[in-house]
Amino acid sequence: METLGPTELRLMQGLAREVTALRLELLNGDATVGELAWVWAKDFDALSRVWRHRLWFADGRLAAWGWACPPYRVPRGDGTVLDVGTANLTWQTHPERAALLGEILDWYDDVAGNVGRLLTVQSADVEAQRIVATHGYAFDAEAGADDGSWVQFNTRELTDVPDPVLPEGFRFLTANDVSAADAVRAHRDAWHASRLSEAAFERVRRTWPYRADLHVLIAAPDGSLAATAIIWLDEATRTAEFEPVGTHRDFRRRGLGTALQLHGMQLAKAAGATRMLVACRGAPADPAARNMYYGVGFRPISRDLPQVKVGRWQR
Incomplete structure (x- = not known):
């Protein structure tokens, strides 16, 4: 084969x-x-x-x-x-x-x-x-x-996307602003069992339709990376998708996930997308991710x- x-x-x-x-x-x-x-x-x-x-x-x-x-x-x-x-x-x-x-x-x-x-x-x-x-x-x-x-x-039309609000001292970055090693570390800090390596991330960066300007991160006041998300934009259908999205365990429950989603949707809209997709755990026993996406306007279309x-x- x-x-x-x-x-x-x-x-x-x-x-x-x-x-x-x-x-x-x-x-x-x-x-x-x-x-x-x-x-x-x-x-x-x-x-x-x-x-x-x-x-x-x-x-x-x-x-x-x-x-x-x-x-x-x-x-x-x-x-x-x-x-x-x-x-x-x-x-x-x-x-x-x-x-x-x-x-x-x-x-x-x-x-x-x-x-x-x-x-x-x-x-x-x-x-x-x-x-x-x-x-x-x-x-x-x-x-x-x-x-x-x-x-x-889940899906959301990219109309009326509110402005994101970050805690004082935090700021948005893209993968253009950080090294590959730091981007990988941000992902693994959010997903501890992940086996993402720098070599694998280099393959990600070479794979269509990855764009470094749509790979968004949040930096904490001390310069460490607190959250990360990759946005994949398909210009033909004007559809963008979050995958993956994660926050460092030390920075959770501060609204960073919500802010990153809103910021990412604004960037996707500016790049030409009219709707956003995201998949998440759907089980009622584990509602945290689902509720975050609901909070920024996503609604389920299938499971x-x-x-x-x-x-x-x-x-």
Whole structure:
């Protein structure tokens, strides 16, 4: 299987553009322009050896794709080891080619072999829910519970964006103002288990549509970086997306996340975006991120419905 490289990535992002323009509610949260760029770039060095992918074309255009990750074991940034024993599938079909999901699932069965299989479908995608059920998948009641790990997808039109307010002494920066090492440190301070390295960040910076002027940060009075967010702008659909967003644990509950979001939305609007997307944990038991996004005007348009298919060895 050939490596999932930048050429394939751009094709997959192109399909994301089409789904965004046609049926945003059918866009899988892991299959957006920005999410694809971020995950591919940051994880390429660690996981590209295990990734499997396949593309489906119709009339010379990409109509569907599947990106599977079989079980793997890699070190985390905090010194622990991430040991994943199940396969996971990210996928997308064109709204007019929904039936191709069946072919993606058949391919995924071959790739996963005897291990358990995970994937998600969107709550608005009734046809996808029907197709996965006919292929032996069931709703993952644990992952999809009120205290589960499921994600919801949110959007906001970029009208009437209030001015951000920072605590005294704090200031906004962009990645143009800091070193690569400091940008990586800001991310890892916000996400302690992250394995983002300077080499991986260099790949992020080379991956379309990353822009350093839309990679926003907040500096504390002592000069340390307190919060960070990357904004991915797709000029064709005039859609921008936050991924990732994080605040250093020592600076949380000071309104920095809210200020960073408002500042980022103003920058995205000035760059030509008319709407913003962001994904976040949706479970009622963990409402902090969701409530922050609600507080700056985001509203949900769909949520993940985690699906599981038990492997033969698990029965």
